[in-house]
Amino acid sequence: xxxxxxxxxxxxxxxxxxxxxxxxxxxxxxxxxxxxxxxxxxxxxxxxxxxxxxxxxxxxxxxxxxxxxxxxxxxxxxxxxxxxxxxxxxxxxxxxxxxxxxxxxxxxxxxxxxx
Amino acid sequence: xxxxxxxxxxxxxxxxxxxxxxxxxxxxxxxxxxxxxxxxxxxxxxxxxxxxxxxxxxxxxxxxxxxxxxxxxxxxxxxxxxxxxxxxxxxxxxxxxxxxxxxxxxxxxxxxxx
Numbered sequence: 001x002x003x004x005x006x007x008x009x010x011x012x013x014x015x016x017x018x019x020x021x022x023x024x025x026x027x028x029x030x031x032x033x034x035x036x037x038x039x040x041x042x043x044x045x046x047x048x049x050x051x052x053x054x055x056x057x058x059x060x061x062x063x064x065x066x067x068x069x070x071x072x073x074x075x076x077x078x079x080x081x082x083x084x085x086x087x088x089x090x091x092x093x094x095x096x097x098x099x100x101x102x103x104x105x106x107x108x109x110x111x112x113x114x115x
Numbered sequence: 116x117x118x119x120x121x122x123x124x125x126x127x128x129x130x131x132x133x134x135x136x137x138x139x140x141x142x143x144x145x146x147x148x149x150x151x152x153x154x155x156x157x158x159x160x161x162x163x164x165x166x167x168x169x170x171x172x173x174x175x176x177x178x179x180x181x182x183x184x185x186x187x188x189x190x191x192x193x194x195x196x197x198x199x200x201x202x203x204x205x206x207x208x209x210x211x212x213x214x215x216x217x218x219x220x221x222x223x224x225x226x227x228x229x
Contacts, residue, residue, distance in 0.1 A: 044221075046220075047217055100165065102163060105158050108156075
């Protein structure tokens, strides 16, 4: 079974600074997808960024980018120019491919942004 | 374009009771997955419905059951509630394709069992 580990229960960052959230996963599969979801206090799980394992290029979405190291099974999220609205729980998630397989989540990292 | 909606937002039940939670998927989506998120934990997969049938199931007892309607909306039923069933229940919708499709989540239903 696949597992996802987020080793940082809490992180903090100064507004406008950069922060990196860590995620490692365990799988024997070669084809899969990785995600970062954000869950603010409103509880809505919002997709931040996704990465296809077969792509070598790291995904980017505006201020959010990932460092995907397939051999090391590592998938970190970098948030640049942090904003107060970035404060939330961040979950790393894994999904097998192909098909509509369920997501396997880590336990999350709580990110605080300091003004 | 309406996103995923869930009802109710909050619910309080007592042990032994039964509860039904509802989910309407994002427009154009045909697959609904349910997750349970205990306090301080990541979501855990309960089951997934497609074409009105349960297609995949996580490690949850038979007290957890579901249904999908022809309009793709879905219900999650939990019988004989236990204190440990207190959690945020999340519904996610997606479109079944051969390749990966992103799951979009609803705002969740907070269930408290007393």
